[in-house]
Amino acid sequence: MDFRGAHILSVKQFERSDVDRIFEVADTMIPYARREKITKALQGAILGNMFFEPSTRTRVSFGCSFNLMGGQVRETTDVKTSSISKGESLYDTARVISGYSDVIVMRHPQVGSVSEFAKASRVPVINGGDGPNEHPSQALLDLYTIKKELLSNNRQIDGMHIAVIGDLKHGRTVHSLSQVLSLYDNITFKLISPAELKMPAEIVSELKDAGHKVIETEDMEAGLNDIDTVYLTRIQEERFTTKLEADIYRGRFRLNQSIYTRYCQPNTVIMHPLPRDSREEANELDNDLNQHPSLAIFRQTDNGVLVRMALFALVLDVAEKVDDTARDVGWYTQGRF
């Protein structure tokens, strides 16, 4: 695809070569994300960071990624303080905000809302999550992480076995991740969820039609057998009518050190998009795995900066210019990476 000026709305718009290009650019961002170098490639540019649903990682990492490239960030984080609460349409908001920004990241609770917004925007729009539908930048950072983690054990994505666990009905990260993995060859998906929270049937059909093996089960222990990667997710409480309904499923599937040792192969990569629900009644990914070398959750969040920098560099067409303005950093930066 031609990235210049493009909206990034769904993983369905990518071919495998597009993903390779994003990862190639992401790798060039490592010295900047690690605070070894500074660039001014986006000096003077403004990101409109519009989050109409709760977010920490996605919002802050998009903002930091833009800052790390020399750009400035304007945030709208609450429906109550935005004109949307006065009945303004997405069309009008998009027309207005795109006049103030060079690129927009948007998260919104409604499926399809970010695409609708993008139609009226005069600048590229990146989907930061549209309700339970999609979360393309998360899928890219997850895939980038999987690729690196597997490579460090001389393995690769093609032919990989992945267990995806939790609320697969409402989890937009697992929708986007499964669909982007579909671009690879011969993946085995073990989809582990309560029967009521299964992966949408259309996505399962797409995976099968693309030649992948899909096993849907409620038996977590059997599902953990013979996998390269385990990807856990939270019960998406905010998508249920009442908290009580979500409570039924909380804590149904949990991974901890003893289950990992008993059922997983050594080196099985452990992933979660975060936030993990660490309340006792849920605790889908136990703190007793925090020091485990295969726990990749904080490498995922670090990699998110690289991938988001790459998306900005590509849609704003500065991927080749980042190093032109590079200089060393002048402050103490040791020990973080």
Ligand code: NCD
């Ligand atoms: C996810 C989301 O918002 O979809 N978080 C994230 O962006 N890393 C997952 C979640 O909230 O469970």
